[in-house]
Amino acid sequence: MVFSSIVFLFRFLPLFFLLYYLVPERMKNLILFLGSLIFYAWGEPVYVLLMLFSTVVDYVHGRLLERLRGKRRAKLVLLSSVVINLGVLCFFKYADFLIGSLNAVLGTKVPLLSLGLPIGISFYTFQTMSYTIDVYRGQARVQRNLLDFGVYVAMFPQLIAGPIVKYRDVEKSMHHRRITLPDVSEGLKRFCIGLGKKVLLANNIGELWAFVSAMDLRRISMLTAWLGIVAFGFQIYFDFSGYSDMAIGLGRMLGFRFPENFNYPYISASVTEFWRRWHISLGSWFREYVYFPLGGSRRGLPKQLLNILVVWMLTGIWHGAGWNFLLWGLWFAFALMLEKLFLGRLLAWLPKGIGILYTLLVALAGWVLFALETPAGIWSYVKAMTGTGVSLLDRQGVYLSRQYLILFLVALVASTPLAHRLTERLRGSRTGFHIALYRFGEKFIPAGLLLLSIAGIVDASYNPFLYFRF
Amino acid sequence: MNEKRSALFTIIVIASVIVVFTAADLIQKDRLFSETENRVLAARPEFSLEALLWEDYTEKYEAYLTDQFVSRDKWVAIKTYMDLALQEKEIGGVYLGSDGYLIERHLPGDYSAVQESKKIALLDKLVWEWDAGVMLVPTADNILTDKLPRYAPYYDEKQLLDQVESHVGEEHFIDVYTVLQEHAQEEIYYRTDHHWTSLGAAYGYDAWAAYTGRRGGRYGAEDMELVAEGFLGTLQAKVNLDMAGDPIYYFPETLKRPLKVTYDLKVETDTCYEASHLDTKNKYGFFLDDNHAFVEIETGYPNHHTLFVIKDSYANCFIPLLIPHYEKIYVLDPRHFRGRLFEFMEKYEPEGGMDVLVLYNCIHFLEDFAYIE
Numbered sequence: 001m002v003f004s005s006i007v008f009l010f011r012f013l014p015l016f017f018l019l020y021y022l023v024p025e026r027m028k029n030l031i032l033f034l035g036s037l038i039f040y041a042w043g044e045p046v047y048v049l050l051m052l053f054s055t056v057v058d059y060v061h062g063r064l065l066e067r068l069r070g071k072r073r074a075k076l077v078l079l080s081s082v083v084i085n086l087g088v089l090c091f092f093k094y095a096d097f098l099i100g101s102l103n104a105v106l107g108t109k110v111p112l113l114s115l116g117l118p119i120g121i122s123f124y125t126f127q128t129m130s131y132t133i134d135v136y137r138g139q140a141r142v143q144r145n146l147l148d149f150g151v152y153v154a155m156f157p158q159l160i161a162g163p164i165v166k167y168r169d170v171e172k173s174m175h176h177r178r179i180t181l182p183d184v185s186e187g188l189k190r191f192c193i194g195l196g197k198k199v200l201l202a203n204n205i206g207e208l209w210a211f212v213s214a215m216d217l218r219r220i221s222m223l224t225a226w227l228g229i230v231a232f233g234f235q236i237y238f239d240f241s242g243y244s245d246m247a248i249g250l251g252r253m254l255g256f257r258f259p260e261n262f263n264y265p266y267i268s269a270s271v272t273e274f275w276r277r278w279h280i281s282l283g284s285w286f287r288e289y290v291y292f293p294l295g296g297s298r299r300g301l302p303k304q305l306l307n308i309l310v311v312w313m314l315t316g317i318w319h320g321a322g323w324n325f326l327l328w329g330l331w332f333a334f335a336l337m338l339e340k341l342f343l344g345r346l347l348a349w350l351p352k353g354i355g356i357l358y359t360l361l362v363a364l365a366g367w368v369l370f371a372l373e374t375p376a377g378i379w380s381y382v383k384a385m386t387g388t389g390v391s392l393l394d395r396q397g398v399y400l401s402r403q404y405l406i407l408f409l410v411a412l413v414a415s416t417p418l419a420h421r422l423t424e425r426l427r428g429s430r431t432g433f434h435i436a437l438y439r440f441g442e443k444f445i446p447a448g449l450l451l452l453s454i455a456g457i458v459d460a461s462y463n464p465f466l467y468f469r470f
Numbered sequence: 471m472n473e474k475r476s477a478l479f480t481i482i483v484i485a486s487v488i489v490v491f492t493a494a495d496l497i498q499k500d501r502l503f504s505e506t507e508n509r510v511l512a513a514r515p516e517f518s519l520e521a522l523l524w525e526d527y528t529e530k531y532e533a534y535l536t537d538q539f540v541s542r543d544k545w546v547a548i549k550t551y552m553d554l555a556l557q558e559k560e561i562g563g564v565y566l567g568s569d570g571y572l573i574e575r576h577l578p579g580d581y582s583a584v585q586e587s588k589k590i591a592l593l594d595k596l597v598w599e600w601d602a603g604v605m606l607v608p609t610a611d612n613i614l615t616d617k618l619p620r621y622a623p624y625y626d627e628k629q630l631l632d633q634v635e636s637h638v639g640e641e642h643f644i645d646v647y648t649v650l651q652e653h654a655q656e657e658i659y660y661r662t663d664h665h666w667t668s669l670g671a672a673y674g675y676d677a678w679a680a681y682t683g684r685r686g687g688r689y690g691a692e693d694m695e696l697v698a699e700g701f702l703g704t705l706q707a708k709v710n711l712d713m714a715g716d717p718i719y720y721f722p723e724t725l726k727r728p729l730k731v732t733y734d735l736k737v738e739t740d741t742c743y744e745a746s747h748l749d750t751k752n753k754y755g756f757f758l759d760d761n762h763a764f765v766e767i768e769t770g771y772p773n774h775h776t777l778f779v780i781k782d783s784y785a786n787c788f789i790p791l792l793i794p795h796y797e798k799i800y801v802l803d804p805r806h807f808r809g810r811l812f813e814f815m816e817k818y819e820p821e822g823g824m825d826v827l828v829l830y831n832c833i834h835f836l837e838d839f840a841y842i843e
Contacts, residue, residue, distance in 0.1 A: 006535045010492045045523050185477035188484045204556065216579045396578070399621035403559050410556075439476055443483045450487050455548035458539050 001042040002160075003191075003246045004199050004457055012039060017253065021179075028177070029151045032254065039156040040119075047118035050088070055153045057084050058128040059146055065135050066142040074136060081132040089125045092118055097321035120160035122318060124153055126285055131167040133289055140168040148174050157250035161243045163261040163281035170256055177255030187252030189446045194245025196449035199456040201411055202239035205231045208404050213371065217380040223397030225384035227404070229364050232371050234411040237266065240279070259284075266415045269355030270347050271335040271362050282318070286311050305340065309333045319370070324378065328369040335362050495540040504543065511537040550710055559619040561709040567617035570713070572705035573610045574664045574833075576625040581836050586630060589839050590637050593828065596780070596841070597638045599812065602826035603681060605644040606631060607666060607674060607784050609833050610659040613650045627832040644681040649673045656691075660716045663703020665754055666831075668694060668719045671788040678792075678827075689791055694719035697745070701753040718753055724790040727770025733762045742767060742790045757786035763806035767799040776824035778815055780804060780841070782834040789829075796825075804841045811841040 001008050016035045023031055041048040061081040068074040096112045103110055131152070134140035143149040152174060158165055212220065212228030220228070244261035251258040265278035275283050287296075291311045297304045309330075316329020339347070347355045368385070372378045384390050401408075413419070426438040504511055512534045521527035539545065553561055560566060565573040596602055608631070611624040618624065628647060635643040650658060650666075650673055658670030666674070669691055676686035700715035720743060732738050739759075747755035758765060761783055777796045779785060781803060789801060800818050804811065815826070830839055 005532055006539055007532050009488060010495055010539075011535070014488055014492045042528050045528070181474050181477040181481065185480040185484075188481060192484060200552075204553075215577075219579060394623075395621050396623040399559075399619070399623055402621060403619075407556050442476075443480045446480075447483050447487055450484060452548070452552060454487075454491070455545045455552065458536060458542055458545035459549035460536060 001039050003243070003250075004195060004453070006457060007042070009454070009457070012042075020254070025177075028255075029148055029174075032156075033147055033151045033154060036151070036154040036156040036159060040154065040159060043160075044119050047116075047121075050092075050118055050121070051124060051154060052150075054085070054088065054124060054128050055150050056146075057081065058132050058153075059143070059149045061132050062135050062142050062149070063144070065132065069138075078132060078136045082129065085125050085129045085132075089121060092121055094317075094321045101323075123162050123164055124159060126164050126282075127167070128153055130164075130285065130289065134166065134168055140166075140171060143167075143174070155251075155254075155256075157247040157254070157256075158258060161240070161247070162279070163244055163247060163258055164285050165258050165281070166285075169259055173256050179253075179255040183255065184253050187249040187254075189442060190249030190252065191246050192249075192446035192450045192453075194242040194247075194249060195453045196446075197238040197242030197245060197414070199453040200449065201407075201414060202235045202237075202242060203456060205404070205407055205411055206235035206239070208400065208407075209235055209371070212400075217372075217377055217384065219390070220384050221391045221394040221397045222384055222387040223393040224400060225381060225390075227397065227400050229367055229371070229381070229385065230408070231404070232367050233266075233364055234408075234415070236367070236370075237262075237415065238411070264415065264417050266360065266363070267356060267417070268359045269352050270339055270344060271332060271359055272339050272344060274359050274363060275332070275336070282315070286315055290314060301340070305337050308336050308340070312336065322373055324369050324373050328366055331366050331369060332362075491540060495538075498538075498540050500538050504537075511542075546710060559622070561711075564705050564708050565611070565619055565622050566709070567614065567619065569617055569661075571610070571614060571617045571659070571661050572709060572713075573614060573618060573659075574705060575622075576609065576611060576833055578623055578625050580625055581630075585836060586633060589836055590634055592839065592841070593634065593835075594637050595843070596811075596826075596828060597642050600778075600815065600826040602642065602780075602828050603644055603678075604634060604638050604642050605646060605674070605678065605827060605829045606634060606835055607646050607829070607831045608650060609664065609831050610666075612647075612832075613654050614659060616654070625833075630832055630836070644677050646674050646677045649677045660701065660703055660754075662701065662706035662713055662716050663754060664705055665703070665784060665787070667716075668721065668787050671791060672721070674788055675791045684795075688794075689721050689723070693721055693723060695722050697743075697756065698748040698753050702751065703754060707751075718748070718756060720756070720787075721791065724793050726794075729770065729793070730766075730768040732766040733759055734764055735766075742793075754783075754786070758789060758801070760786075761803055761806060762801075763803055765801040767793065767801070769793045769797055769799070771795070771797055773797050774820075774822065776800070776818075776820050777827060778802070778818065778824050779827045779829055780811075781827075781829040782831060782838060784831045784834065785829040805838055807841075810843060812843050 001012060003009075012035075016031075020028060020031050020035070037048060040051060058081060061077055064077045065074055068077060092115055096114065099110050099112055102108060131140065131143075131149075135142055143152070152165075152167055152170065155165075208231040209228055212224055212231070215224070241262035248258045248260070259281055261279060261281050263277040263280065265274050268274040268277055291307055294307045294310065295303055296307060312329040312333035313326060314329070315332070316325045316327070319325045319328070335343075347358065365382075368378060368381050372381055423438065423441070426434045426441070429435060429438075500514065501511055502513075503509070512530070514534050515521065515527055515530035517527065550561065554566075560575060563575045565575050567573045593604065597604060606627075608627045611618060611622075612627045615624075631645075631647055635645075650670065653670075653673050656669060657667055658673060659666050672689035672691075675689055679686040679688070696717055696719055698718040701718050702713060702715045706713050706715075725741065725743075729740055729742060730738065731740070731742050742758055743756055744759040745756065747753055747760065752760065754760075767789075771794055773796070775796045776798045777792060778800045779789060779802065781789070781801060782805070783803075785801070789799060792799060798820075802811075802814070807814075818824075
């Protein structure tokens, strides 16, 4: 089930929260667990078993680690958990990619498995792994209650598209949650804003990218190419951050505080900063469980550069089983390494605007690698963007820029903290009029976004789910 | 306390949107058909364990919920107005032109050079075998260019027509493009539909007359008679906006002498206009009773001339205009015809031979023109 659907908004959501708020506190985890299973099984009636398998595996490994604490065999248990988790992930996500690549290189004809990718597997596998590793390191307490652990893994808000919540972040809330009225109202508002970002901004501007990418890429003008990729940049940002907003909002309504996942990435003045603001929970996962264990920056510059390379290759391939995603990761690794070497100091010295422009260019070029899957497509697109062998502008490009002008402006403003700062100022103001304005806006703007989003969902000509392969 | 009250009020405002529409949606009954969207709505799928596990039951159920959602038409209208406020210039592949014109969008990249040459080669064979005349009618986006949104791109049908002319030769090519261009300021295309109007067809007749060495100008605006108003055509159905609708005219002169019209070898009638369609949504069906695989027209003009037309729906309002010139007109729509075309034509060819006319609009020609020899 996805959040931006009638079945979620008008069947699952009201029924689930009605039950959840009515039952006494000790029953809430059971309701949450069962509700989450239904939520997941609605889209993946078979793979729900795989998720339960993952849950049981890490639950058992956690218990074993508790028993073997301090002993050498504990390391073996950790290894076993990592091998099983990554094994499942690799089998379902990368097997066909590996077979296909081998076939291409060796000229063999090993048949593909053609398994559908279980939704959210990359997200929940990373969550369960973080739990076992944290228990091994003594950074999280063992969960003895299988149901409570199941709630952590399966909890529907972040199950299929993050944020990747570490067990220790929600450990306390697992048993004791106080749900206050402000929690619920903040959660509802956040959910509506996220839904609006997804349905009203991402879907609409995504139509421009869908349109451009379906054209003959060898013949598009430079202007059209730039419009297309900027549209994709907006689409993936509002889609993904909107989804995170909805997850965080729903979590808040359940009584949890999930970590933030996006912090206005497109105003970053360097690529290093971009990755501290984009998909924060994934970045921090890799930092904590790969980059630091490899030595991070503490073993000299050459080792640090190598670590960056490893982490960003993994980050790339995490996003999808394809060479273009690997290339996408390498592209960022390259930029990050340059920034570590000298570019970072240069950027700090230059005006901030130049840093932002440079970061946007790196990110947009990255989206070309991300969004186009074939080398021929990527090559044509890069040529069009640099204006080699194509016209700079044509009727099509001029027409599209006029047609999408307003949407681009709205998206641009929505990518900056402008609206957020404005509301914070109103909220903190002492003027009666400002407070009244804030009180009015905080209720009716989210409600209005919700109504417009419903219209967008009911008339759903275009409502893709971008994370199906994460 | 104030904080808490405000929070409660926020919850009530937002949650009531969900609760009210959930309740209303649960109460209301399912509909079979949407008048405004002109399509059958999804019905509740049947549940079984197999359907759930292996046959995308849930997807079908979601399609059902979305189609049957309470006051669906109003939500769709809200979305349309939202689109208009944001981008206003096109909806679902239809340009919103000036002067109330909806104009179907065909993009430059939609048709490749390969596709063009394939269709032209196919046409070529027919022309050389039957000495046929070729009449390809440009669509509204190529003629009403001043009504398109500014800079709106369109597939260039002029270059296609130039290619066609150089292949089949001047002696087989009827130049409708130039004539329609000259009359671009008149009502030659419907505002809500992708077809040309009876007036457009009348100018098409002039082009045909010039080609056959006859005098043009036989049908003019003053000769038309109004038969229906408020025609909301295929383009209006796509954008789903409130519109006034088009009038439908025809030329009474075409009915001056008695006719015998046979549809698909079965149904016989005495007119080439079917008034029953004027009470339905598809009013353009008035002409030649919408689309039939094969129509035979016996006219009251015993001049021993026979015409065989291979055509699309653009021809439906045009063919009646040729009645005074032929004793028999055979009309074949290859989209609905299964069989060998040349064999079939030979069967109907009289001793003295017959005229053959290929009549399509440029887009249908590229998309639909096909036959088996």
